[in-house]
Amino acid sequence: MHLLSLTLSLAAGACIYLVLLNRYLLLIEDGENKKLILRVSLAAVGLGAILFGWWAAGTLWMLLPIGVLAAMLAGEARRATIRRRHAGEPPIEATNAGVSWRTPITTTDLAMYRYALTVPGWRGRDLRIVHLSDLHVNGDLSAEYYRSALLRAASLWDDLEAAGVPGIKGVWKLPGGGARFINVIAIEQMHAGHAKMAGLVAAGCGSSTYLGRIIIIVDDDIDITNPAEVMWAVATRWDPKTATDIIDGIWTGYIDPMLLPERRANGDLTNSRIIIYAVRPYAWKDQFPKVNKVDPAYAAEVARKWAGKVKFLDDL
Numbered sequence: 001m002h003l004l005s006l007t008l009s010l011a012a013g014a015c016i017y018l019v020l021l022n023r024y025l026l027l028i029e030d031g032e033n034k035k036l037i038l039r040v041s042l043a044a045v046g047l048g049a050i051l052f053g054w055w056a057a058g059t060l061w062m063l064l065p066i067g068v069l070a071a072m073l074a075g076e077a078r079r080a081t082i083r084r085r086h087a088g089e090p091p092i093e094a095t096n097a098g099v100s101w102r103t104p105i106t107t108t109d110l111a112m113y114r115y116a117l118t119v120p121g122w123r124g125r126d127l128r129i130v131h132l133s134d135l136h137v138n139g140d141l142s143a144e145y146y147r148s149a150l151l152r153a154a155s156l157w158d159d160l161e162a163a164g165v166p167g168i169k170g171v172w173k174l175p176g177g178g179a180r181f182i183n184v185i186a187i188e189q190m191h192a193g194h195a196k197m198a199g200l201v202a203a204g205c206g207s208s209t210y211l212g213r214i215i216i217i218v219d220d221d222i223d224i225t226n227p228a229e230v231m232w233a234v235a236t237r238w239d240p241k242t243a244t245d246i247i248d249g250i251w252t253g254y255i256d257p258m259l260l261p262e263r264r265a266n267g268d269l270t271n272s273r274i275i276i277y278a279v280r281p282y283a284w285k286d287q288f289p290k291v292n293k294v295d296p297a298y299a300a301e302v303a304r305k306w307a308g309k310v311k312f313l314d315d316l
Contacts, residue, residue, distance in 0.1 A: 001058045002057040005053045005058070006049075007053075008069070009056070009065045013048065013052075014045075015068060025037060053065070148179040149172075149178075152179050156183060156205065165197055167187045167194065168198070169186040172184045175227065176227070180210070180211040181213040185216070185224075186218050186224050188220045189279060189282050191282070194282065195282070196245070198217050200245070211255070212250065213274070217278065237279055238278040244274065245274070247275070
């Protein structure tokens with residue numbers, strides 16, 4: 001009985017320590033004091049679990065660690081359900097408010113913890129994450145990647161509007177290009193040459209000129225945070241010969257892997273940029289073939305209804 005009680009107590013203690021670690025201890029400023037606090041708190045929780053397990057053996061108090069473990073499992077099940085429901089979606093912003101002891105607990109959070117990616121000037125689609133590790137649902141990308149990408153996207157948005165480009169509906173950085181190499185801009189076309197205006201400004205403005213490579217202009221019906229939709233726009237609305245600009249002599253840096261050796265040696269830190277106009281041609285956009293697709297909300301509803309029953313839906 002003592003062995004069972006000790007095992008339960010140690011398992012519950014480990015979960016409690018992970019809660020403390022992720023919610024509080026990791027937020028302490030780095031340094032020797034932090035290392036000491038981490039070690040002392042680990043030892044204290046471990047010793048406490050051992051003493052409690054020995055003392056509670058054979059009593060109703062053994063139900064306490066069982067309750068902690070049950071709460072943790074409930075929280076993990078809840079988080080797994082939410083992650084499955086939103087699989088493939090980009091992270092969304094929400095504050096870490098509403099945390100309560102009365103909600104299911106995960107092994108790494110007190111509750112369904114929500115982190116904020118606060119970026120001054122960001123006016124695009126909201127970003128929400130249920131848990132910090134959910135940032136990895138959309139590739140192996142860290143929170144710092146998203147924070148950097150959002151900052152640069154917000155700055156580019158401001159530059160576009162400051163230059164007088166109207167109808168900007170969104171700016172994003174495709175993950176494969178890091179926070180600099182691939183800019184995607186969604187516009188509501190308002191006049192002839194609107195897409196080219198946006199592309200040329202984006203190629204030369206201060207927030208995106210350094211270390212750029214590709215600029216993609218799309219219509220505002222494209223979800224620019226979804227790489228598949230962006231590539232769909234390129235595949236169906238871009239003509240390589242007539243809807244492309246390539247501009248030479250734009251600022252890059254020593255860390256550009258495609259910087260030619262002779263330019264690197266001469267300090268000529270320039271490269272070329274491609275602007276892809278993946279938009280309906282303005283002159284005949286009203287005659288352009290209509291998009292035939294299921295409403296995203298309805299598609300998500302169907303996927304949830306048949307999840308686990310129709311295999312291919314589990315991968316959506």
